Amino acid sequence: MAMPLTGLLESDANAPQERANILIVDDLPEKLLVFETILADLGQNLVIVRSGSEALREVLRREFAVILMDVNMPGIDGLETARLIRGYRRSAHTPIIFVTAYADELQTSQGYSLGAVDYILSPVIPDVLRSKVRVFVDLYNMQQRLRQQALERIAIARAEAAQRAAEEGTRRSIFLAQAGRELADSLDADVGMRRLLALLVPRFAPRALLWLRDTGRGHERVLRCEAPALEGEAPLYFEGRDDVLSEVLYGSTRDTLEALTGSGARPDEESPSRLTLPRRDTGHGVVLPLITGERVLGGLLLCDPHRPPDWPTLEELANRAAIALENARLYGALQAEIVERRQAEANLLEASRRKDEFLAMLSHELRNPLAPIRNAVEVMRQVGAGADPRLTQAVSVTDRQVKHLTRLVDELLDVARISQGKIVLKTETVDLRDLVTQGLEPVQPLMAAQQQTLMVKMPDGPVWIRGDGARLIQVVTNLLHNAAKYTGPQGRIELSLEINEQGIDLRVRDNGRGIEPELLPHVFDLFEQGPRGLDRNQGGLGVGLTLVQRLVQLHQGTVAARSEGPAQGSEFHVHLPPQLVEEDHAAVPLPVAGTTASSGWAEGHSAQPARDCRVLVVDDNRDAADSMAVFLELAGFETGVELDGPDAIRRCTAERPRVVLLDIGLPGLDGYEVARRIRSLPEMNDALLIALTGYGQLDDRRRAHEAGFDVHLVKPADPDAVVELIEEWRQRDQRDQREGLPDGGVAAVSS
Structure with a gap:
């Protein structure tokens, strides 16, 4: 290791720059002390080491003016150490003075071949050693000064060149800046x-x-x-x-x-x-x-x-010119693209408007044929019930298919309305358990027909939430209907409802056909269904799950599907956030599905007793008008039929019917205008006006109310519900007349 001379040598950081480093290598301490004493007068940095390996480490660390080295040392001797020192670039030309007790010709020749500059026999003569070392130190200091002067001249030359380049660069920059401004000033x-x-x-x-x-x-x-x-x-x-x-x-x-x-x-x-x-x-x-x-x-x-x-300036100018010309080209292309985009946006708006008109017309045109079919089914059920089992079976089949078709139309239109932002939730405090129970009822006939087992697990107490009860019932019904469709006969379906700190979890599991891995990420996409056979026994449009997802999202919830693959069943998980859960509230009871008078009317075998109420049915679809009139006659009402608006107004003036079932989509004079004119008749001011139409959007309901309708029903309306509605109004009207009230009008109702 290095042994600096105490009092004479300082650390490299504090040593004066003019001091040279002298390396002394010897394995004998007494010789090192002699060398140290002799060379101390030179005032240089003495670095003392005791072996060749330590000498090599020091050579790697710093530069030396001269190396004083003993030839005979244990381990690596002086000659081998000199050869290794000459292998380093920094020390390739450092003077080496060998100190030895004897030196034969062979050893001397070998030492000089390794770069030795002198041999000194020991015991050394102090003045001789000091003089020789001083020569090499002075030579080293002179080389350092010359090197510093050369570096200074190079630095000056570089500074002058940099100044010239800076001046030229400044001139070039000024020119290029001016050129850039002129080129960028116009996009032509x-x-x-x-x-x-x-x-x-x-x-x-x-x-x-x-x-x-x-x-x-x-x-x-x-x-x-x-x-x-x-x-x-x-x-x-x-x-x-x-x-x-x-x-x-x-x-x-x-x-x-x-x-x-x-x-x-x-x-x-x-x-x-x-x-x-x-x-x-x-x-x-x-x-x-x-x-x-x-x-x-x-x-x-x-x-x-x-x-x-002048290549640098010309090349930079060419680059800027290319950018300017490309910007001009892109600007022209952008202007053309803006024109095309505006035209495309206008086309999209026009297409969206036409789509909305088409969906509204689709609602009307699909529901219009359903109304007379459903009315006719109810008439056949009343007139022919019990006459022939085959007729009863045919009526049941027709009734189920009409309900199925109605459900498909409603789902498709609901999805379209949600996409257009036309559905607004009617939130109120409801018990989610009741909603699940009501959502089960429409699916039970399908499960019973396939002999499927339904397992329901719900909390013992009520689960109060703020939400749209009708829409949440749709979510439950669609999930169960989907499970029933894709679970074979005698399959098993499980429904569970849980409430926890994270919110509310509704799960529907089945052991049916499962979902293919490639279909699973797209199961909620519109019109997306799994592969089906030619028998198409699953049916549907592929919109039920889409409607579920969008209704759940309107409630700030999420819905996810999981399946292990084909034949492994599937699970749908609906999660509603905890902010929907209510602890203290005043719950609003919902009507329980299936509690209308339809069941009572369906079991009748003949017309009901006559009722003191005249009903006028107005519809340009003769089948729809006649079938509804026949059903109302069987219910005991006196009925009449008109196929257009002017005839309906004349009949109202002449006969003063108490109830008018009026289709809105009439030719010529539409139902809104007919309703306004009927309301203007003094004798019809207190009559019950029911809008019976295929148009069921919010704007249609608002316009109906403004035109004077009391009730807005969407086709195909349940005939039993119509009978129940009229009978409720008639009884209230009679009660009000007995009590001396002006009329028995009902609040506006939508269905």
């Missing part, structure tokens, strides 16, 4: 091309030519700018990228080439980058590419017979 390509040529002539060349490929318009464009014409003929050489030279000089037409280089120009047969021009002397030409990315926009040709090209 022709204006930019003319400004570019004006910057080049005569500053860089007496003649400048700009060739621009305009692929958008399908032809080349050439602009020229030159000083006074030069006469005579001489070869003109061009410099630049080979691909650009080929593209600019030979990739263009003969007319373009002559426009670029002047009339009479012709390619040189020997050199591909040489043209013969009408010139007096041999000049120098420069071709600069205008490139954006990998695309060549065109080229700049400079013809200058005297000055060498």
Whole structure:
């Protein structure tokens, strides 16, 4: 290890820069003490080590003016240490003085071959040792001073060059800044091309030519700018990228080439980058590419017979010109794209408007045929019930299919309304257990027909939440209907409802056909269904689960599907957030599905006793009007039928019916106007007006109320519900008349 001389040597960080390092290598302490004493007067940094390996470490750490080394040392001797020292770049020329007790010719020759500068026999003479070491220290200090002077001269030269480069760079920057402003000032390509040529002539060349490929318009464009014409003929050489030279000089037409280089120009047969021009002397030409990315926009040709090209400035100017021209091209393309986009947006708005109109018309046109079918089914059920089991079975089949078709139409329209933001939740405090119970009822006939087992697990106490009860019932019904469809006969379906700190969890599990892995991420997409056989026994439009997802999202909840694969069953998990849960409330009871008078009417075998109430049915669909009238007659009402608005108004004036079932979509005079005119009749002011229509959106309900309707029913309306509604109004009207009230009107109702 290093042994610095106490009191004379300091750390490298604090040592004066003019002090030289002297390395002393010997394995004997007494000799080291002698060397230290003799050389202390030199005032240099003495580094003392006791072995060759320590000497090598020190050589790697610092630079030495001279190395004083003993030849005979244990381990690595002095000669081997010298050879290794000469292998380092820093110490390849460091003077080495060997100290030895004897030196034969062979050892001396070997030492000098390894770079030794002298041999000193021990015991050493102090003055001799001190003088020899001082010589090498002085030589080292002189070399350091010369090196420092050289570095200073280099630094000065570099500073001067940097100053010249800075001045040139400043001039170039000022010019390029001005050029950039002029090029960027206009987004017109022709204006930019003319400004570019004006910057080049005569500053860089007496003649400048700009060739621009305009692929958008399908032809080349050439602009020229030159000083006074030069006469005579001489070869003109061009410099630049080979691909650009080929593209600019030979990739263009003969007319373009002559426009670029002047009339009479012709390619040189020997050199591909040489043209013969009408010139007096041999000049120098420069071709600069205008490139954006990998695309060549065109080229700049400079013809200058005297000055060498300023490549850095020209290349930067070409780059900025290419950017400016590309910006002009992109601006033009952007303007065209904006026009196209605005046209596309207008087309989309028009398509959306037409879609809304189509959906509204679809609602009307699909529901209109369902209304007479459902009415006819109810008439057949009352008239022919018990007459023939086959007729009873046929009526039941027809009734189930009408309900199924009605449900599909409602689902499709609900999805469309949610997509358009036309569904607003009617939130109230409800018991989720009751909603689940009501959601089970529509699916029970399908499960019973397939002999499926339904297991329901719900909390013992009520689960109060703030939500739209009707929409949450739809969620439960659609999930159970989906499970029943895709679970085979005698399958098992489980429904569980849980409430915890994270919210409410509703799960529907089945052991049916499962969901394929590739279908699972898309199971909630509109019109998405799994593969079906030719029998299409699952049916449906693929909108039920889409409706579930969107209704749950309207309640700030989530729904997820899980399945292990085909034949492994599936699970649907609905999670409602805890903010919907209510602890203290005043619950609003919901009507329980299936509690209308429909069951009572369905079991009747003959017409009911006559009721003191005249009903007028107005519908341009004769089947719908007649079937509803027949059903109302069986219910004991006196009925009449009209097929248009004017006849309905005349009949109301003449006969004063107490109830009018009025279709809105009438030809000519629509139902809204008919209702307003009926309400204007003094004798019809207290009558019950029921809108019976295929239009069921919120705006349709609002317009119906404003026109004077008391009730808005969407086709196909349940005939039993219509009978129950009329009977309730009739009884209230009779009660009010007995009590002397002005009329027995009902509040506006939508169904």
